[in-house]
Amino acid sequence: MLGIPTKLKRTKGNNMNEKTLDLIEPELSVKVLKVTGQKSSRKRILDMGLTPGTRVDVIRRAPLGDPVEFKLKGYNLSLRKREAETVLVEVVE
Amino acid sequence: MTDKITVALTGNPNVGKTSIFNAITGSKQHVGNWPGVTVERKIGKRVHNDIEMEIVDLPGTYSLTAYSLDEIIARDFIIEEKPDIVVQVIDATNLERNMYLTTQLMELGVKLIIALNMTDLALAKGDSIDSEKMQEFLEVPVISTIGSKGNGIEGLLDAVADELHKTRVTENIFTYDSDIETRGEELEKVLNNDPYFAHYPSRWFSMKLLEGDENILKKAKESESYPEIEKILNELDADSFEAKIADQRYKTIQTMLRQVCDINTEHLSGSDMVDRVVTNKALGIPIFLSLMWAAFEITFTFATPFMNIIDIFFGWFAETATNLITIPWLSSLVGEGMIAGVGSVLIFLPNILLLFFMLSLMEDSGYMARAAFIMDKIMSKIGLHGKSFIPLVMGFGCNVPAIMATRTIEDTRDRLITILITPFMSCGARLPVYVLLAGAFFGRDAGVVIFSLYALGILVAIVSAKLMRSTILRGEDAPFIMELPSYKIPTLKGSFIHMWERGKIYLKKAGSIILIGVVGVWLLASIPAPGSGGVFASEEVYGTTNSVIGVIGQIIEPLVAPLGFDWRIAVALLFGVVAKEIVVGSMGVLYGAGENEDTLSDILAAGAMTPLAGLGLMVFTLLYAPCFACIGVIKRETGSWKWTLFQLAYGTTLAWTFAFAVYQIGSRIGMLA
Ligand SMILES: Nc1nc2c(ncn2[C@@H]2O[C@H](COP(=O)(O)OP(=O)(O)OP(=O)(O)O)[C@@H](O)[C@H]2O)c(=O)[nH]1
Numbered sequence: 001m002l003g004i005p006t007k008l009k010r011t012k013g014n015n016m017n018e019k020t021l022d023l024i025e026p027e028l029s030v031k032v033l034k035v036t037g038q039k040s041s042r043k044r045i046l047d048m049g050l051t052p053g054t055r056v057d058v059i060r061r062a063p064l065g066d067p068v069e070f071k072l073k074g075y076n077l078s079l080r081k082r083e084a085e086t087v088l089v090e091v092v093e
Numbered sequence: 094m095t096d097k098i099t100v101a102l103t104g105n106p107n108v109g110k111t112s113i114f115n116a117i118t119g120s121k122q123h124v125g126n127w128p129g130v131t132v133e134r135k136i137g138k139r140v141h142n143d144i145e146m147e148i149v150d151l152p153g154t155y156s157l158t159a160y161s162l163d164e165i166i167a168r169d170f171i172i173e174e175k176p177d178i179v180v181q182v183i184d185a186t187n188l189e190r191n192m193y194l195t196t197q198l199m200e201l202g203v204k205l206i207i208a209l210n211m212t213d214l215a216l217a218k219g220d221s222i223d224s225e226k227m228q229e230f231l232e233v234p235v236i237s238t239i240g241s242k243g244n245g246i247e248g249l250l251d252a253v254a255d256e257l258h259k260t261r262v263t264e265n266i267f268t269y270d271s272d273i274e275t276r277g278e279e280l281e282k283v284l285n286n287d288p289y290f291a292h293y294p295s296r297w298f299s300m301k302l303l304e305g306d307e308n309i310l311k312k313a314k315e316s317e318s319y320p321e322i323e324k325i326l327n328e329l330d331a332d333s334f335e336a337k338i339a340d341q342r343y344k345t346i347q348t349m350l351r352q353v354c355d356i357n358t359e360h361l362s363g364s365d366m367v368d369r370v371v372t373n374k375a376l377g378i379p380i381f382l383s384l385m386w387a388a389f390e391i392t393f394t395f396a397t398p399f400m401n402i403i404d405i406f407f408g409w410f411a412e413t414a415t416n417l418i419t420i421p422w423l424s425s426l427v428g429e430g431m432i433a434g435v436g437s438v439l440i441f442l443p444n445i446l447l448l449f450f451m452l453s454l455m456e457d458s459g460y461m462a463r464a465a466f467i468m469d470k471i472m473s474k475i476g477l478h479g480k481s482f483i484p485l486v487m488g489f490g491c492n493v494p495a496i497m498a499t500r501t502i503e504d505t506r507d508r509l510i511t512i513l514i515t516p517f518m519s520c521g522a523r524l525p526v527y528v529l530l531a532g533a534f535f536g537r538d539a540g541v542v543i544f545s546l547y548a549l550g551i552l553v554a555i556v557s558a559k560l561m562r563s564t565i566l567r568g569e570d571a572p573f574i575m576e577l578p579s580y581k582i583p584t585l586k587g588s589f590i591h592m593w594e595r596g597k598i599y600l601k602k603a604g605s606i607i608l609i610g611v612v613g614v615w616l617l618a619s620i621p622a623p624g625s626g627g628v629f630a631s632e633e634v635y636g637t638t639n640s641v642i643g644v645i646g647q648i649i650e651p652l653v654a655p656l657g658f659d660w661r662i663a664v665a666l667l668f669g670v671v672a673k674e675i676v677v678g679s680m681g682v683l684y685g686a687g688e689n690e691d692t693l694s695d696i697l698a699a700g701a702m703t704p705l706a707g708l709g710l711m712v713f714t715l716l717y718a719p720c721f722a723c724i725g726v727i728k729r730e731t732g733s734w735k736w737t738l739f740q741l742a743y744g745t746t747l748a749w750t751f752a753f754a755v756y757q758i759g760s761r762i763g764m765l766a
Binding site for chain 2: 034035038039040041042043044045046047048049051052053054059060061062063064065066067069073074075076077078079080082083
């Protein structure tokens with residue numbers, strides 16, 4: 001349809017909530033969309049359970065801001081921001 | 094008739110594998126709580142129902158795609174050595190992630206038994222798990238256990254015995270989506286036609302290929318049928334297959350878990366509450382530092398009286414022996430060589446035992462992972478892992494146990510760098526040297542000087558780490574993907590076992606190197622210089638210009654002259670390799686302290702040495718080759734003479750350069766002259 005203004009399109013598009021995991025504030029929950037990044041760390045991240053669709057709670061950042069602690073599949077995992085950056089997620093309510 | 098079989102114990106890190114291993118074999122083994130702490134392969138024996146079982150405790154692994162050295166060891170053992178039975182220990186409070194490994198073990202087609210461990214904690218948390226249903230679903234025996242109490246071990250061994258005589262090998266109950274399965278079948282066909290792959294289960298191998306496992310790919314490349322394999326792999330979208338396979342394994346697990354257990358997700362665990370405080374933004378660092386301080390104090394202060402006792406005892410022992418033996422050279426060999434040598438090995442034992450007791454409490458409780466979490470930001474700045482922090486701090490007490498403590502660092506490169514820079518942490522034995530020299534030359538400023546030396550050590554360590562990271566040990570930083578295991582109450586027994594293990598390793602592996610070094614130096618100091626006409630090991634020879642070491646000192650004098658040192662300092666530094674604090678004692682002898690009531694400090698201050706050379710000597714003492722005990726553990730922990738010698742050469746070169754700079758620049762600008 002020609003009539004939809006581009007601005008609205010952008011907000012409607014699912015890109016709106018898409019972010020990398022390192023940017024998510026503590027106490028929010030997200031759903032994993034995709035893991036990118038270097039092969040070896042990507043496989044490790046997938047193996048640890050961050051597969052697409054998995055719900056991840058962001059628990060806290062370390063006192064110095066990095067790494068970040070997450071909870072998923074009932075256990076706690078920490079990633080440096082550099083690794084979290086390779087995980088594409090969307091915020092869930 | 095007794096059967097002899099091999100049973101491999103596998104599982105994720107921290108699931109209680111070591112506890113189960115200890116409960117089965119009764120052997121004295123390490124119990125830890127830091128992911129991946131088990132580095133060696135531990136083997137124990139147990140006879141059950143007339144079956145002789147050899148139990149192998151494998152390092153913890155999250156998946157059969159191996160990343161760290163630990164994991165490669167574990168995986169290769171299962172794949173290449175084909176144990177008769179594989180027991181996977183599972184943490185019942187963390188089923189979903191633990192069972193990811195189960196799916197892969199089942200794919201491998203090994204005879205699998207599941208030890209459902211930590212059932213006490215799962216119960217306390219409010220989960221209910223139907224192990225019978227789980228057993229039906231997986232078609233493998235599932236035995237509930239409590240590793241720390243030894244519950245369920247007999248049942249587990251019964252299951253091992255039963256399973257042995259069954260011909261049925263775990264069927265593969267996991268099927269993937271049809272696109273994966275189709276590709277998998279194509280690959281399996283190729284694999285089955287090539288005898289090269291006969292050693293590997295073809296389904297598992299083909300799934301690993303589809304996942305893009307680099308290790309497996311490398312193996313496949315060596316086969317003749319690789320072109321065919323490559324053709325199939327090129328046709329598919331590797332990235333999406335990789336994610337899909339992981340995803341579908343987890344989906345299958347979820348499906349099963351919904352049927353066999355009821356997990357209480359509402360529960361805010363004790364662990365979460367502890368972490369709110371312990372890793373809190375404001376409190377995290379102060380708490381960590383206080384704990385570090387306490388551990389440090391306990392290790393090094395509590396150890397002091399024991400060390401004094403050892404010191405006094407060996408001093409007395411050496412003296413008594415010297416007096417009893419009338420042949421002079423023999424009495425010196427026994428007294429100054431052998432007894433002193435054994436003493437210098439044992440003197441570190443209190444430190445080592447106490448430090449490892451403390452570390453083990455921290456590991457078993459789960460705090461160690463938090464410590465790494467808190468300190469990682471700082472350590473990553475020099476290319477290291479958060480886990481490197483603790484060994485480095487402990488280095489201020491004594492480098493020897495500190496280097497042994499690097500065992501907890503998983504990445505080999507990180508570990509090696511940590512070992513190589515730990516000797517720059519100024520240990521307690523170097524302090525007497527500073528106190529003497531700074532006191533003699535700098536009077537009221539002694540404190541500032543000593544503090545600067547500590548700071549210099551840290552600086553050198555940091556710069557060296559960065560340098561090594563960008564040159565000889567180059568490479569991507571290891572990804573930081575670390576589990577924060579839930580807190581557990583450590584068992585005293587476990588910590589004692591751990592402490593004793595480390596002590597034994599030290600005595601066995603490092604002890605001999607230290608002893609050889611000490612006796613070697615004694616020989617150099619005792620053998621009369623050729624042509625001097627002295628008597629072997631006599632007082633006129635020992636350590637003087639009439640001895641080989643004195644001659645060596647004179648030979649190397651030109652080397653150290655630009656630093657403002659004479660041959661006596663050169664000899665004292667050679668003695669210092671036995672133990673750094675000996676530098677002071679040797680200087681005393683060489684400068685004739687005590688002969689006319691003059692203390693060494695008076696003699697030095699009176700002009701035996703310039704203050705600049707004194708400062709240079711302190712810097713030299715800080716940086717040059719560590720003591721024999723330290724050299725012994727570096728060899729033991731790196732497993733390589735090459736790296737050990739590298740540390741010696743690197744440190745000594747730095748020491749020379751810094752002392753040279755101090756003396757030369759200082760004299761030019763006329764400082765302290
Ligand atoms: N409550 C409870 N604690 C357990 C149980 N099994 C082990 N533990 C404790 O869990 C901690 C870790 O146990 P380990 O046996 O060292 O675990 P592991 O799997 O060998 O760990 P790594 O060697 O680090 O891979 C220790 O503090 C044990 O005392 C159990 O069934 N119940």
